[in-house]
Amino acid sequence: xxxxxxxxxxxxxxxxxxxxxxxxxxxxxxxxxxxxxxxxxxxxxxxxxxxxxxxxxxxxxxxxxxxxxxxxxxxxxxxxxxxxxxxxxxxxxxxxxxxxxxxxxxxxxxxxxxxxxxxxxxxxxxxxxxxxxxxxxxxxxxxxxxxxxxxxxxxxxxxxxxxxxxxxxxxxxxxxxxxxxxxxxxxxxxxxxxxxxxxxxxxxxxxxxxxxxxxxx
Amino acid sequence: xxxxxxxxxxxxxxxxxxxxxxxxxxxxxxxxxxxxxxxxxxxxxxxxxxxxxxxxxxxxxxxxxxxxxxxxxxxxxxxxxxxxxxxxxxxxxxxxxxxxxxxxxxxxxxxxxxxxxxxxxxxxxxxxxxxxxxxxxxxxxxxxxxxxxxxxxxxxxxxxxxxxxxxxxxxxxxxxxxxxxxxxxxxxxxxxxxxxxxxxxxxxxxxxxxxxxxxxxxxxx
Numbered sequence: 163x164x165x166x167x168x169x170x171x172x173x174x175x176x177x178x179x180x181x182x183x184x185x186x187x188x189x190x191x192x193x194x195x196x197x198x199x200x201x202x203x204x205x206x207x208x209x210x211x212x213x214x215x216x217x218x219x220x221x222x223x224x225x226x227x228x229x230x231x232x233x234x235x236x237x238x239x240x241x242x243x244x245x246x247x248x249x250x251x252x253x254x255x256x257x258x259x260x261x262x263x264x265x266x267x268x269x270x271x272x273x274x275x276x277x278x279x280x281x282x283x284x285x286x287x288x289x290x291x292x293x294x295x296x297x298x299x300x301x302x303x304x305x306x307x308x309x310x311x312x313x314x315x316x317x318x319x320x321x322x323x324x325x326x327x328x329x330x331x332x333x334x335x336x337x338x339x340x341x342x343x344x345x346x347x348x349x350x351x352x353x354x355x356x357x358x359x360x361x362x363x364x365x366x367x368x369x370x371x372x373x374x375x376x377x378x379x
Numbered sequence: 380x381x382x383x384x385x386x387x388x389x390x391x392x393x394x395x396x397x398x399x400x401x402x403x404x405x406x407x408x409x410x411x412x413x414x415x416x417x418x419x420x421x422x423x424x425x426x427x428x429x430x431x432x433x434x435x436x437x438x439x440x441x442x443x444x445x446x447x448x449x450x451x452x453x454x455x456x457x458x459x460x461x462x463x464x465x466x467x468x469x470x471x472x473x474x475x476x477x478x479x480x481x482x483x484x485x486x487x488x489x490x491x492x493x494x495x496x497x498x499x500x501x502x503x504x505x506x507x508x509x510x511x512x513x514x515x516x517x518x519x520x521x522x523x524x525x526x527x528x529x530x531x532x533x534x535x536x537x538x539x540x541x542x543x544x545x546x547x548x549x550x551x552x553x554x555x556x557x558x559x560x561x562x563x564x565x566x567x568x569x570x571x572x573x574x575x576x577x578x579x580x581x582x583x584x585x586x587x588x589x590x591x592x593x594x595x596x597x598x599x600x
Binding site for chain 2: 346
């Protein structure tokens with residue numbers, strides 16, 4: 163029969179790790195989304211030429227491995243004597259990383275709103291802000307939300323990398339247990355199952371919304 | 380401004396070594412992409428088949444690959460398989476992990492591409508006298524490749540970025556591994572990792588541009 167040295171306390175330890183994963187993800191996605199919406203609006207508003215520096219800057223976060231970004235930023239904050247802990251550092255890097263992807267999603271959403279619809283709104287006397295609020299936002303959200311959910315899940319999975327900075331999140335917690343109990347396969351399976359349980363329902367929701375909200379049907 | 384002396388010379392001296400690592404990184408990315416592509420085609424065929432066991436296998440693979448972190452998959456290949464007495468070297472574990480991940484994402488892309496091609500096209504090809512295989516090869520596949528090409532290049536970029544995860548399982552011949560080695564020897568973390576970041580950036584840009592050139596050459600009417 164199957165036997166394991168994994169106790170209830172160890173499961174609690176894993177759950178704590180999962181909590182850390184969710185905390186890092188939550189903070190980063192929240193901050194990254196706000197930044198992403200801001201950058202996305204700036205990019206569509208200024209046009210491709212004037213927003214080139216911003217595009218280039220954000221492109222760096224998408225072209226350099228997250229692990230390298232984390233290490234680089236961590237050593238930078240040590241050099242600059244910010245005195246940030248690993249949690250803050252991880253959240254800052256992951257937020258910028260999220261913002262870089264979110265900008266693309268927001269830009270895609272805003273650009274999917276037909277220009278004539280917006281012009282119609284403006285010619286009815288809406289201000290730019292009203293146009294953004296009452297016309298662009300609802301239509302763009304419809305297009306962007308499935309992709310945004312995908313991004314959130316991506317960040318949740320990528321947040322496993324913060325273990326390199328010494329944060330005990332889910333994967334690190336399971337690694338600690340593996341070192342202690344010497345049952346790598348079983349513990350990693352449990353860890354994978356937890357990731358799967360967090361990720362899969364949300365992924366399905368995203369798929370459902372994509373189908374439900376897709377235009378022209 | 381900072382109470383820190385940057386030692387770029389020391390880091391630049393290690394540049395040839397790091398470029399060698401970059402070659403290994405590209406090699407792993409290309410290999411994992413080739414293996415992933417082969418697996419993805421098989422998985423797509425499994426998903427289309429009427430055998431429910433094969434379908435369940437393919438669905439499980441795709442969902443696990445897409446819903447767990449890539450780092451977890453590499454850990455599984457490196458530490459998890461050890462329980463079965465299979466001890467993979469960091470290189471093989473990294474390759475297996477990324478290939479598994481690639482296969483899952485690519486299979487999903489292929490499925491999306493297949494769904495985007497209307498069924499009526501196959502039927503009209505069949506009614507023009509093509510065999511099922513001909514219709515698939517001459518009508519469906521060319522359009523499918525066209526749709527799936529951009530996601531495939533994205534996946535290639537992802538594969539390059541994912542190779543950096545090998546350092547967590549003790550890989551020390553790829554770019555991230557060599558950088559970490561040099562860093563452990565000299566503690567010039569910022570300098571070494573900044574150079575690694577630049578190399579990674581150039582590699583991904585090169586891949587994106589090359590893919591764009593190929594797409595322009597292949598897919599113009």
